[in-house]
Amino acid sequence: MTELTCFGAYDIRGQLGTELNRDIAYRIGRAFAAFLQPKTVVVGGDVRETSPELKAAFAQGVMDFGADVIDIGLCGTEEVYFATDYLNADGGCMVTASHNPINYNGMKMVREQSKPISRDTGLDDIKKMAEAEDFGPAAAKPGTMTEIDNSQAYVDHLISFVDIPNLKPMTLVTNAGNGAAGPSLDRLEKALLAAGAPLEFIKVHNEPDGSFPNGIPNPLLHEQQPVTSKAVRENKADMGIAWDGDFDRCFLWDEDGNFIEGYYIVGLLAEAFLVKQPGSKIVYDPRLTWNTVEIVEGKGGTAVMCKSGHAFIKEKMRKEDAIYGGEMSAHHYFRDFSYCDSGMLPWLLVIDLLSKKQTSLKSLVGQQMANFPSPGEINSQVADADEAMTRVYEAYKAQAIAEDRIDGLSLEFDDWRFNLRKSNTEPVIRLNVETRSDKELMDEKTQELLALIRQ
Structure with missing residues (x-):
């Protein structure tokens, strides 16, 4: 029995040929079906050149179990999430490696109502069955494959979040990075314009292309950010928007072409929902918190802290009936989108909020960035993440007025705070620092902490 190294904590990612190929995809499909015992499974795939063949192999595994497959074609991860719930399927699988290098691919899998399948909720069981090829005999009558274009229902649902008659005229630069976002954006643009939205779209790298001629779409890479930034300035646009390969993450630029950190977008989206539904609960992660909490409480909402990671946030949102959950990593989750993450809803909600407040993105976010x-x-x-964490804790614990360990180590002081977390997969420590309206103190404490961590 060979170990399958493509299984992670939340999904499947592997190097093509060695860690992930058609045979392994087939076995994963068989194991997924044996674990879930579904009648119907939705599949979709991103633009990578190997996605169609891996999707077909996974689907064959599901059909050989005896379940039917609905193939929704080229799409983003959120379209599989939407279709699984909307079509009342028992599970779904998106074939994607998101922003991984070109020689990778992977899978994100969900069960009914698009509830996540992660290490603790079945991914380990699927891994063991796929490794042992222990999924019982093939069904006497294999399942069938149906190809369905579910995009109209998806687009209709997205635009239901926006008050179209009250949108102000805006020019939007969009950068799909030659990933899966382009076709979905085209359909969304058509629906918005047909409904009378006064929007102009200027599209960069909009054509899907699995050879990624402009690099793997990952707007967090500093070499990619200037492309969107320059287009915003040249076209005097109101906002820039870019996505990663499977567009489950969305990144924004203001009208001056400045990239906006994901932390401040969480506050914006929290406000967007609380304007519409006062008193709602908002879930946020512990890395950076003060801005989010101030906005949520200031708008009459309830802020609920949760450990980082999509499985934790989705579970917490269901438990609390939270309307929105946001992570500074640019993952945004929505109760009315099956509690799943979407890369299309954030920018739609932001243009809706800017229209309601009759303001610009720069003025709205600029104040938040100055405050925190x-x-x-x-x-x-x-060399040793635990030892480094202990070293930092010992240096600061006496001065701290609060600490928590919901996710790594968070220490809070009168006018600044920090969060320190270990990576799950490498000897790396991730540091986040924020202050109350004091950029000099932010710089000073960041350098102080980095010197201690890296000594």
Whole structure:
């Protein structure tokens, strides 16, 4: 029995040929079906050149179990989430490696109502069955494959979040990075314009292309950010929007072409929902918190902290009936989107909020950034992550007025705070720092902490 190294904590990612190929995809499909015992499974795939063949192999495994497959074609991860719930399927699988290098692919799997399947909720069981090829005999009558275009229902649902008659005229630069976002954006643009939205779209790298001629779409890479930034300035646009390969993450630029850290978008989206539904619960992660909590409480909502990671946030949102959950990593989750993450809803909600408040993105976010400055997440490679964490804790614990360990170590002081977390997969520590309206203190404490971590 060979170990399958493509299984992670939340999904499947592997190098093509060695860690993930058609045979392994087939076995994963058989094991997924044996674990879930579904009648119907939705499948979709991103633009990577191997996605169609891996999707077909996975689907064959599901059909050989005896379940039917609905193939929704080229799409984003959120379209599989939407279709699984909307079509009342028993499970779904998106073939994607998101922003991984070109020689990778992977899978994200869900059960009914698009509830996540992660290590603790079945992924380990699926891995063991796939490794042992222990999924029982093939069904006497295999399942069937149906191809369905579910995009109209998806687009209709997205635009239901927006008050279209009250949108102000805007020019939007969009950068799909040659990933899966382009076709979905085209359909969304058509629906918005047909409904009378006064929007102009200027599209960069919109054509899907699995050879990724402009690099793997990952807007967090500093070399990719200037492309969107420059297009915003050249076209005097109101906002820039870019996505990663499977568009489950969305990144924004203001009208001056400045990239906006994901932390401040969480506050914006929290406000967007609380304007519409006062008193709602908002879930947020512990890395950076002050801005989010101030906005949520200031708008009459309830802020609920939760450990980072999509499985934890989705579970917490269901438990609390939270309307929205946001992570500074640019993952945004929505109760009325099956509690799943979407890369299309964030920018739609932001243009809706800007229209309601008759303001610009720069003025809305600029104040938040001044109130709670942060350098963003900084990674440090260390020889011993636990030892480094202890060293930092011992240096600061006496001065701290509060600490929590919901996710790594968070220490809070009168006018600044930090969060330190270990990576799950490498000897790396991730640092986040924020202050109350004091950029100099932010710089000072960040350098102080980095020196201690890296000594």
